[in-house]
Amino acid sequence: MAEANYTYFLEFLLLGLSEDPELQPLLFGLFLSMYLVAVLGNLLIILAVSSDSHLHTPMYFFLSNLSLADICFVSTTIPKMLMNIQAQRKGISYIECLTQVYFLNTFAGMDNLLLTVMAYDRFLAICYPLKYTVIMNPRFCGILVLLCWIITSWVCLIHILLMKHLVFSTVSKIAHFFCDLAQVIKAANSGTLISTIFIYVATALLGVLPVTGILYSYSQIISSLLRMSSTASRYKAFSTCGSHLCVVSLFYGTALGVYLSSAVTHSSQASMIASVLYTVVTPMLNPFIYSLRNKDVKGALGRLLSRAASSLIDH
Template identity: 65%
Template sequence: MEPGNQTRVSEFILLGLSDEAELQPLLFWLFLSMYLNTFTGNLLIILAIIMDSHLHTPMYFFLSNLSFADISFTSTIVPKMLLNIQMQNKVITYEGCITQLYFFLLFGELDNFLLTVMAYDRFVAICHPLHYKVIMNPNFCGLLLLASWLLSVLNSLVSSLMILRLSFCTELEIPQYFCELNQVIQLACSDTFLNHLVMYFATGLLDVIPLTGILFSYTKIVSSVLRISSGGGKYKAFSTCGSHLSVVALFYGTGLGVYLSSAATQNSRASAIASVMYTVVTPMLNPFIYSLRNKDIKQALRKLYT
């Protein structure tokens, strides 16, 4: 690409979900309601865990951090989207795009690691119940949380800095409602081989390995539960990890669905609509899953209201 076709980037255009003017009010109120539900639901989970001493256990410690990550994850995307709809302006500055990309990767990856840590917590609780308090002691839980944060920060920092090395052409339209890493890379005029290499390496290392750890943990859990002779014991064991397993299925299922839909179709607008599932819908549903399937959370929430 000739230098004359390149320019100093000052802003990108987020094409959003629809160009139809009559749909914009509907999209605004729909996403505002979902965002408020996500924020309120996850905040109540955090407050319930903080206020109820019975929930000061490793499982709920990680759950409160997962709720914080979900609030932060959606807050990096939805407010800007709502502002663009309200102002009828699709522009996001170059600095704003890089910042949004950084925090989107940070809290998205933190979600991934926390789900993995929570799967390990359930594995220890069910497969090694006599050693649970020794293994999942406060110091070890703190180290697991710290490692999750450090790996997430490192991944988002490297990915964001790699974007800064790219030169962009005059075609700066992103067929999404937020700055998605792969879409931004595709707009570059300069060589993107290193960016794609880092992106695929990070995906393999930071996404595939945690998912493998989750699958391994639940394989061991199922094997241990099936060895329990009483039906009541099996139900009690499964009930302790049912909510987490539902959230894992929702998180990875929607993410995989978006990936497969984007690979199977050239319709970028359809991919943007599919992205709503893991960026907005999944964080909104997590509090409902934990509150509806967990009697301890239900009791803690009742105490908040009384």
């Protein structure tokens, strides 16, 4: 009972990107703009895929799920940050912090696994085109996405259950603009060993294994493309991978930047700036990458916006 009362009143202080009062309105406007662009862009991708029959294929089904994960990803951190800036406070309760850690890591893990599934989809489409439609049927695609949700949910739930045993000061400071898992564990006074070990296990499961899967898929794709006699066929096949490769490079490039900035520089400011790229900029840019590099998505978005404009004119 004492532990329950203790954790109930526990509060974390999110130090944020800057403590300069003059920068707060600028940060508020910048992050609000990026948040709205990220949500609107990913929402348009979901609406375009769901409303256009030309995009009812496995590749775009996975893309719409990636967009949904990205909307949820940015929504776990930015609204709370904007509320704190507006209210001129830095506090986040113990329960809110654990909830943020859970959902942030769940949706980050979903991005990892969905990018791997999308690489596997391209691998089958290019290396086994005759078997592709049989293997990647709607039921199997649904099972793959469901497995992604189950795996990430349970891994992140274990994180939270382990964190419940950590001991904190009554007010603990976190050198970040959200409750980052590593920073929260770092702020604990004791009992961090098992949680730290599980971070490495989870990183291997939700990070290293997906990257290995993506690299294997693309090694097989490149091998298959090199065996094609026609340059035009080779280009056409590989062009379907262009958007996915850009998103993978952006996602893992910024994630690697977060890791290197914290491991090499040991600067919390550098780590936070890298985290902005990872948690905000990447979800914001993904819809642009897919819409600008993909004729099918551009066409679907054009038809969706035309229908929306026509309905507004009619009313």
